[in-house]
Amino acid sequence: MLSCHPTIDILTDYSSGSLSLAHALGVSVHLDQCPKCREQVKRLNMVGAELFASQTDTVSQDHMAQLKSNVMAAINQADVTEAKHQERDVFSHIPASLRRWIPKGFNALNWMYLTPSFKLATLSNEAGGPQIALSRIKAGARLPSHTHTGNEVTIVLKGAFSDEDGLYREGDFISRDHNHKHQPRVTKDEECICLIILDSPIEFTGWMTRLLNPIMRHFHPNNALNGA
Amino acid sequence: MNTVSETISDSKNAFLEDMTQVAVARDTRALERLFDHYAPRIRAFCLSAQPGANLMADDIAQEVMIRIWNKAHLYNPATASLNTWVFTIARNARIDYMRKNGRYQSDIDPEEFWSEMADENADPFREAQQQRDQERVRDSLKQLPNDQQQVLAKVYLEGKSHSEASEELGLPLGTVKSRVRLALNKLSVIIKR
Numbered sequence: 204m205l206s207c208h209p210t211i212d213i214l215t216d217y218s219s220g221s222l223s224l225a226h227a228l229g230v231s232v233h234l235d236q237c238p239k240c241r242e243q244v245k246r247l248n249m250v251g252a253e254l255f256a257s258q259t260d261t262v263s264q265d266h267m268a269q270l271k272s273n274v275m276a277a278i279n280q281a282d283v284t285e286a287k288h289q290e291r292d293v294f295s296h297i298p299a300s301l302r303r304w305i306p307k308g309f310n311a312l313n314w315m316y317l318t319p320s321f322k323l324a325t326l327s328n329e330a331g332g333p334q335i336a337l338s339r340i341k342a343g344a345r346l347p348s349h350t351h352t353g354n355e356v357t358i359v360l361k362g363a364f365s366d367e368d369g370l371y372r373e374g375d376f377i378s379r380d381h382n383h384k385h386q387p388r389v390t391k392d393e394e395c396i397c398l399i400i401l402d403s404p405i406e407f408t409g410w411m412t413r414l415l416n417p418i419m420r421h422f423h424p425n426n427a428l429n430g431a
Numbered sequence: 432m433n434t435v436s437e438t439i440s441d442s443k444n445a446f447l448e449d450m451t452q453v454a455v456a457r458d459t460r461a462l463e464r465l466f467d468h469y470a471p472r473i474r475a476f477c478l479s480a481q482p483g484a485n486l487m488a489d490d491i492a493q494e495v496m497i498r499i500w501n502k503a504h505l506y507n508p509a510t511a512s513l514n515t516w517v518f519t520i521a522r523n524a525r526i527d528y529m530r531k532n533g534r535y536q537s538d539i540d541p542e543e544f545w546s547e548m549a550d551e552n553a554d555p556f557r558e559a560q561q562q563r564d565q566e567r568v569r570d571s572l573k574q575l576p577n578d579q580q581q582v583l584a585k586v587y588l589e590g591k592s593h594s595e596a597s598e599e600l601g602l603p604l605g606t607v608k609s610r611v612r613l614a615l616n617k618l619s620v621i622i623k624r
Contacts, residue, residue, distance in 0.1 A: 211621060212593055212608055220522040221592040224530070239622065245511065246620040249568045251587040252518035257572075258588070260471035260478075262485075270489055271466050274496045275459060 207375040208240055209233060218247035225333040228300060229356045229376070229400045235298040236374030298360065301326075301398065305337075309361075309396060312337065315422075317415055320344035326398075328424035334401045336422075340364070343391040347412035350384040353402030362395030364388060384408065446513055454503035466496050473521045479588040480525060487528060495524050509558040512565045525590065564620075571618050579614035582607055 209217070209230055216222040217230045234241050297305050304326040305312060312324040320341040327335045333353075337360070340346060346364075357377040364371055366385045371377055379385075381403075389395040404423040407415050446468060452461035470492045477488035498520050506516055572580070585596040597607040615621050 211612060211615070215586060215611060215615070216592050219587045219590060220526050221586065221590050221595070224526075243620075243622045245515075246564065246568075246622065247615070248511070248515050248519055249565050250572070250583065250615070250618060250620055251522065252512065252515035253565070253569045253572050254584060254587045255472060255476055255518040255521065256514045258472050258475040258479075260475040262471065262474060267467075267470060270470060270493055271463060274466060274470075274493050274500075275463065277493070277497050278459070278462070278500045 206369070207371060207377050208237065209376050209378070211243075213378075214240065214243055215247055218244050219251055223332060225327075225335050225400050226356060228335065229358055229398060231300040232298045232358045232360070232398055233374060233376040235300065237376075296361070301360075309337070309339070314339065317418070318347060318412070321346060323422075325422055332424060334399075334404070334423045336399050336401070337396055338399055339394060339396045340387075340389045342389055342394050345386060345388045347407050347409050347415075348384065348386040349405050349407045349412070351379055351381050351401070352404060352406050353381050355379045355383075355402065355405075356400040358398045360396045360398055362393045363390045364395045364397075365390065447508060450503065450506060450508075450513055453500060454506060462496070462500055465499065469499075469517050470496060473517075476521055476588060477525055477528075479584070480529075480590045487532075491521070491524050491528055494528075495521050498524065509561065512562065515565070522590075568618050568620060575614055575617060579610050579617070582610045583614050586611060 213222065213226070213230065217227055222230065230240075234244065297308070314322040314324045316322045321344065322339050323336050324339070325334060325336045342362070355378075357371075357379070359371050359373050359375045359377075361373065363373070364387045366387045368385075370390075401423065404416070404419040406419070407413055446465060449458075449461035449464050452458035453465065473492040473495050474488040477491045478484065481487055495517070499517065502520070506513070511519075572583075575583070582596060582600070585591045585599065586593070589596075591599065593607050593611065594604055596602075597604040600607065602610075612621075
């Protein structure tokens with residue numbers, strides 16, 4: 204049973220479509236593993252659907268007739284059901300919404316070592332938006348102590364880790380606000396891979412690991428823009 | 432087998448029938464009837480997010496109707512009502528359009544994860560249950576006080592986030608959040624955990 208879920212506010216923004224794409228991606232990875240939140244979103248969609256269905260439009264009949272004939276012409280032209288890309292069973296452990304960035308499995312990604320037991324792979328940078336990355340930490344390893352300068356969402360894809368507040372397993376959705384300082388530790392049985400969505404770069408607070416901070420900033424889209 | 436759902440609103444069933452015709456028989460007449468019903472709603476939905484953007488509304492309305500045609504075989508009445516299914520397609524198309532036109536600078540394709548959520552357990556009991564839930568939401572929406580209706584419309588029709596809604600309504604974020612929650616509670620859509 205998963206213990207960490209997105210709040211109802213986040214799920215509502217997801218359902219109404221106003222959540223940023225990066226965060227919606229995080230939510231969808233969680234939904235992939237969480238039947239309860241899937242059911243919750245389905246019910247939230249019902250609210251949207253009823254409001255949607257109760258609207259009226261005042262546009263003229265002629266105008267609608269024109270649009271309709273465009274549609275009918277378009278479907279006659281391309282009357283083939285769209286080709287769905289083949290599901291790759293080998294990588295079925297990778298959530299569907301992430302497969303586009305991880306087409307050949309975790310190992311084939313461009314990993315950047317930050318410490319011997321901790322590496323990072325950037326998946327996507329929304330210009331001026333959050334950084335979407337995977338973190339990969341060896342079994343039993345402790346992440347260098349760090350704080351978040353902005354909000355951070357973490358979704359566990361593989362393995363488990365714990366911090367001062369609890370233990371997090373596959374599928375858990377963990378939302379941290381800034382000023383939250385923590386030192387996660389991965390469980391001893393296997394490595395831990397997480398999807399992380401960072402509004403602004405992680406800041407390491409250890410005296411040695413501080414040296415990593417310019418790198419963390421460099422790879423974050425917000426700061427890359429400012430040339431910092 | 433479908434006795435429960437058969438007793439529920441006939442017009443809804445007429446559209447459901449049309450949808451089946453589109454999926455199974457590739458019936459273009461049926462798609463035209465769906466167009467007459469849904470296209471004006473899709474336009475209105477787009478115009479609430481971008482008042483005056485008639486071209487965008489036209490584009491999206493056409494795009495959504497084409498998607499309905501192309502995805503008809505994926506629609507499963509046991510997992511979502513037709514309104515819900517069309518709403519999610521329209522919502523995704525609107526996000527996609529805004530993404531391509533600048534509101535979201537991003538290389539993420541919303542279609543990939545704002546999915547229509549094909550769900551595993553589809554059985555006729557769920558279909559009936561699902562329809563009852565939908566009816567309840569419809570009925571209780573009408574009973575909501577104005578301020579709660581207003582905030583739900585901001586969120587769902589205008590596509591505003593909680594914080595955008597709070598700015599536009601000139602209300603504290605906490606007030607917006609609690610109004611939305613209050614409304615959702617009255618519609619009994621919040622699952623306890």
